[in-house]
Amino acid sequence: MAAAMELRCWGGDWGLPSVHTDSLVVLAYAKFSGAELSVSPVDWTWKTLTASVPELVCGDTVVQEPTQILNFLRKQRFNADYELTARQGADTMAYIALLEEKLRPALLHTFWVDAENYSNLTRPWFASRSPFPLNFFIPSRLANVALTRILVTRGEGLLHRISEVEGKIYSDAKECLNLLSYRLGTADYFFDNSPTSLDAFAFGFLAPLHKADLASSPLQSHLRQLDNLTRFCDNILAAHFSPDKPRLLPPVQETMDANLQKLTQLVNKESNLIEKMDDNLRSSPQHKPHRTEPKPSLSSSKNSTPA
């Protein structure tokens, strides 16, 4: 916590603090966890070529990749996931995997491979933010990286062409957006009322798609139909990234909620034990196995059985 932390990332536009998904994830998480980062955009510097973006520099340590950076911040006690239960932590990992596998290929395609979007929006933007003479080849290098990533992870052979996977990646992405929308429901954030790392990841992925001025994008129109997701992005922008907002200080609630969390965990453990004992009793030899016997209410807090 003592050393100053500096984040190198791509700059912002379209109302966002950064147009780059991974950079946005880190920026959002920093806001949620209360970490003070000095943001130095790599725009117009030679770091567009040499640095892997985003990159966190803290004293002598350099951390790359959003997941590693978030881990590092947590170790520095900037933890937005403090109040999550173990189960919610597991859910977080699962949903982040969903975003990476299903949504990222389509986002890469929309911004970097789709000819119209690339030539009208992405390429001019990145070219204008790169110093001469890098502006000639940085955008195409990034586009190549994106295309390779899509083909290698989604294509099924050595000589696969992009047109053959396009349909699949877009339908996967739309399904992913629908699933996110179901999961979010009417809440402001994915878990309770405070933002966590899952919210940071979702924001990083969704915000550029929501805000960019894309010429042709079926995926963007699909996102815009999902009101709760667009509202989610706008909420985060207004609450955490607007210049006139006073910052919320999370540490105040921490000690009280830590005790509450410990108590909740103890109660959960007790109810698990009771349920186990109950299961053992029921499966003992004197009892015939009843599959659909109504279970005591303790277990209904764990899964919701539909009627």
Place this chain on the structure above:
Amino acid sequence: MFVLSVGKIPFIHVGNQVVSELGPIVQFTKAKGHSLSDSLDDVQRAEMKAYMELVYNMLLTSELFVQWCDDATAGEISRPRYSSPYSWPLGNILAYQKQWEVRRKMNAIGWGGKTLEQVYEDVNQCCQALSQRLGTQPYFFNKQATELDALVFGHLFTILTTRLTSTELAERVKSYSNLLSFCRRIEQTYFEDKKLMKD
């Protein structure tokens, strides 16, 4: 109809048809009128899909990494096994091609620079997440099996039973007792009496 598991490639024989890979198999059985996740609501289905992606993203990638990006394992086990159905030199060529393909994929998703230790740690985290999600329940959702259970079983069973140069991967999985008993239970319920799967 029964499910064979040959290394990592599941395929089913139904009459004259052979359907391989989990996704198409699920679609196929759904078309035949058997679906395991119909009783889930939308939020639960979202959760199920998310956990399936976690398995693909972490477990499958780690398995591939250990098999093909670790030189010792690749040379002693993976390449010989992959090339065994074919005659020389076709087998060799195909094995090296597969290895190259997997390494290329690892580089593309940023796993190229990972060490074996880091991959084992990733597997550990994935198993921890699955273990927490499973808790003390017999299956992941609703006390009945879904596609997620089948997928997790397939991967964990493969990790536990495939011979590699070191047993570290299997040891990591074994340290989660509820996952271990989950695998044993499914193996005993569905594979040891050879009857029709669901009644």
